[in-house]
Amino acid sequence: MIISVNAERHEIQSTTLEQTLVELGFHSPALATAVNGSFVSRAKRGETQLNDGDRIEILAPMQGG
């Protein structure tokens, strides 16, 4: 299916959020995820099924004011 990850289009084989992170090479332990604008906790990534057209955001710590 085709999803958007951080506003970039990706075609993936995975069906869950957890598998998708592995498939796309997101290995850092300091990541947080959201699907279609809603937070998905680390514990829920394995059970979160993705659908065609979903918008995934993967965020990491960054400098801020």
Add this chain to the structure above:
Amino acid sequence: MEFYGTPLTSRLLLGTAQYPSPRVLCDAIAACETEVITVSLRRETAGGDGSEFWQLLRQTGTRILPNTAGCHTVQEAVTTAQMAREIFATDWIKLEVIGHADSLQPDIFGLVEAARILSQDGFKVFPYTTEDLVVGERLLQAGCEVLMPWGAPIGSGQGLRNPDGLRAMRAHFPQVPLIVDAGIGRPSDAAQAMELGMDAVLLNTAVAKAGDPIAMARAMSGAIKAGRQGYQAQPMPRRDMAVPSTPVLGLAELT
């Protein structure tokens, strides 16, 4: 001074963005003896490792205050706060809901709503707000126990644009910790905020973009301490006319 029951000694909260290097950032943190630093969340790249920066900050031993900078809607701010809570393992959140891209003025309507949602979800919300008293009251009703009025637009370094408004806030909310957030440019701006009775100052660009960020961090820290002591010492009232400080009694007639 306490924020949500957490006692703090330093009245300077420091942002972590725009420093020349991570080394300078860490040295600035040490130089000003801050106990709270602000951080943010941004998109990760595949194969990237944002945990490196996070590890660096953890080594400073300071408390982390994540922000929702760049969020323009309630949903963006709430989701960002939830993501930050998981990554940084803290329920503290510096809540920004931005109303204008150019002025970076808070959208106080969205701010109050997001503050209510996040407070109910267990967050300890530090709202970036204006000096408006009614908004302040609404934020307290929404569950906030700290208010962070702006001094001037973010990153502008203009100093306090509305000292009277901040003074009114101090009088209106005598028991609420007030942190001036944004707009500080110089140590005298920070000292002025503290002389008005603010409890603390949050700044970033003024230190990060100074010619010598480490020296400026130290200068800000000193100014904040001096301003606080000045407030506690109760400054003399301002007078319209000159009043001789040297006694006139016993003055010689030498004409």
